[in-house]
Amino acid sequence: MSTTKKLVLVGNGMAGIRTIEHILKLAPHAYEITVFGAEPHPNYNRIMLSSVLAGGTSIEDIVINEWSWYKDNGIRVYPGDPVIRIDAERKEVVSQAGVRASYDELILATGSQAFILPLPGADKEGVIGFRDIKDCETMMAASQKYRKAAVIGGGLLGLEAARGLLNLGMDVTVIHINGHLMDRNLDLPAGLMLQRELEEQGMKFLLKKHTEEITGKHRVKSLRFTDQTVLETDLVVMAVGIRPQVELARQAGLNVNRGVIVDDYMNTSIPGISAVGECAEHRGIAYGLVAPLYEQGMVLAKRLAGSATEGYEGSVTSTKLKVSGVDVFSAGQFKDAADTRSIRIQDDVDGVYKKMVMKDGQLIGAVLFGDTTDGASLFSLIKSGENIGGREKEILLGVSAGGSGSGPSVTERMAAMPDDEIVCGCNGVTKAAIGDAVLNKGCNTLGAIKSCTKASASCGGCKPIVESLLVHYAGDAVGEQVKEGICGCTSYDRDEIVAQIKEMGLKTVKEVMNVLGWNEPEGCSKCRPSLNYYLGMIWPAEYEDERVSKFTNERYHANIQKDGTYSVIPRIYGGVTSPAELIKIATVAEKYDVPMVKFTGGQRLDLLGVQKENLPKIWEELDMPSGFGYGKALRTVKTCVGNTFCRFGTQDSIEMGIRLEKKLDKMVAPAKVKLAVSGCPRNCAEATIKDLGVVAIDGAWELHVGGNGGVKVRAAELLCTVKTDAEVEEWTYAYLQYYRENARWNERTAAWIERVGLDHVKKALEDREERLALVERLELTLGRTVDPWKEIIEDEKLRKNFTPLAGTQPAAH
């Protein structure tokens, strides 16, 4: 007589089949397995539906287990045949097609369904959720026939659906109930930054809107809101959350709350019946992300296979929005509470926001926008519960730098990570599986690990940790192979890209991405602006700046502030102004109710708290050039009083500063550039912590380069000493052009000089002919630049970008 027991799985989805995979590994002959699936497809990666919709992959490519896998493992499978009844007394299930299957062990893994708002008209044609392949196909078909789409819900799913529909050529409006997007995962500043970025991609938003009715005869025609406004649409995608599928369990008499209630070993209230995945509720939580569900699956598999397990204790979760061109990460408890402390940085120039939330010295939550490189490291810190007291700032400023300072380094952290820790949540890949791929299967590149284990193949959030583990296991064997591209979209580095652009005569961002085989068709927030810069630097005479490839600040030519308002900094050459100019600034500030006027550190005036729609009017009335206070460009030329008024001054620093600033006032660069000129060695303009500082010494000028006064203070190094004013100009322009042509995008001069060495730069500039050629190339570029404020004021179409969208809320003062 066979001792093989019967195992029935209801739900052919991600959590259920992952559990079966583990059981097959742990106890290959323990069960005779039968699987019922409501969908007609083999088990597939639901996460990747967003990518299918966006055109990044195909349905065939997201299948996890082909039909042959079921056959090879002796699994009887009933696709497209949902179980409709469980007879717990007789230990039997009955399917819609009438199949009866008895069991010794039953696993419920029925997942969730999209929550469809119970609105009048919600049953009309063209109203769908986004949950499965069928929904994906419905959206793709609709895009062939119709133009307008409305997505209700600005959470992860809604935004990924909206991005996909945009890619399919539809005009997409997202209707969101809250004041900022992804409110379940992000705080206000990150939500606002995300909105701006997505608006730039062409998405429209109606915030704080409550849908009241869906109108139309048979098919949807429009949405009516509680404020009685109407939005015409041909398709409505509801993405307002999910509900666990528990009807079957309820009918069988199981204890059910939001989900099927399970204990730490995934037992339900009836012996012999377990539940796993989104349909299960553990310690009051029904999870909606795969990482915790895979952890549950492992515990259940161990129990059913008779292996030891400590049980499931609940999970901290992390999410990453899968929209190309936008980097958003959120983990743990990101909201502030009475017993938490938080620390945050907001870099409006680079469009980066980082927040860490701490409790009792431990990191319990994080939000990252614009740069999510540290997401995986922060998440592993949250999970480890390590005490980070005293290191918070250091971690916030640079976990990715390798955990310098008193805490454990990345290398130490990788070594300490337990073997069974899941590194890739989306694909359930453990540290041990990556170790196995590197040590036993010869995988010594990220690409090889990805194909072998699927780690980093879905949202990409785990990539930094997978790379660190690769280095941990492969050591020197990694060598060249782990060479990093400028971002995750390419394996080419900066120098290779610049060389290819020149060699092949590539002229647009899209062309570079196509020809060089970008992984992400739209690129991301790192590569798009850098390609935009390289193309402009290489082809100054013909390249047209691509607005969508720039950061928000540079697109609006004003610095975005914490509360969503902007700041306006007009250029004040050398920090020298006049009564007439001051009156003009004061008049504008009064007229537009500017909440604050402040002197900047660079001797200019900053009008803070300006609403976006007022920007063009303010620029027009100021009638002053843009100070580029928002851009990767020349910022200020700070000057001291100099010999005109100061009794110590030996040279005219003001005249020299103004001369340099007038020449360079529209110069864009890989990163922001600050200059200063001091009239004697007392150096009141602090020229030796600037990107380029000119200091008068008796009868000559010294040029200091590569200084920085920001987070990492660096004293500038002496480049040269020259006699005449003309030589100051020649060396300054040649040096800056050499930096423009050779630095990586977003690399300040301090970092660049540290990387290439001052001697290299001195050598490159020692030949006069070479210097003059550099000056000539800079002049060619400068000759083509226009004042961005003036350009917008004079162009009605550009001005329109500053008008707020109907229905969106103006940012708070």
Ligand SMILES: Cc1cc2nc3c(=O)[nH]c(=O)nc-3n(C[C@H](O)[C@H](O)[C@H](O)COP(=O)(O)OP(=O)(O)OC[C@H]3O[C@@H](n4cnc5c(N)ncnc54)[C@H](O)[C@@H]3O)c2cc1C
């Ligand atoms: C578009 C999209 C993108 C997502 N992106 C991410 C992401 O980036 N990261 C992340 O962590 N999570 C993401 N998720 C969520 C993730 O896909 C789910 O958490 C996961 O699929 C849940 O697994 P599950 O097995 O519990 O349920 P499912 O994968 O939904 O599987 C349940 C299966 O059971 C079937 N079923 C239901 N009732 C019956 C029945 N009576 N008889 C037979 N079969 C039945 C269902 O048809 C379904 O096929 C995304 C979800 C969607 C829809």
Ligand SMILES: NC(=O)c1ccc[n+]([C@@H]2O[C@H](COP(=O)([O-])OP(=O)(O)OC[C@H]3O[C@@H](n4cnc5c(N)ncnc54)[C@H](O)[C@@H]3O)[C@@H](O)[C@H]2O)c1
């Ligand atoms: N990248 C990812 O990790 C990813 C991607 C897609 C889906 N998912 C998962 O899939 C599940 C479903 O995602 P979701 O975005 O639907 O759920 P969600 O709960 O994360 O977001 C729903 C959003 O809809 C909003 N909302 C609620 N009622 C509304 C109404 N009447 N009108 C307008 N807006 C309304 C809410 O404020 C919320 O922000 C979640 O578990 C999510 O974690 C994850």
Ligand code: SF4
């Ligand atoms: S640097 Fe010299 S010249 Fe300039 S203000 Fe100071 S003391 Fe005067």
Ligand code: FES
């Ligand atoms: S965590 Fe999403 S791909 Fe690894």
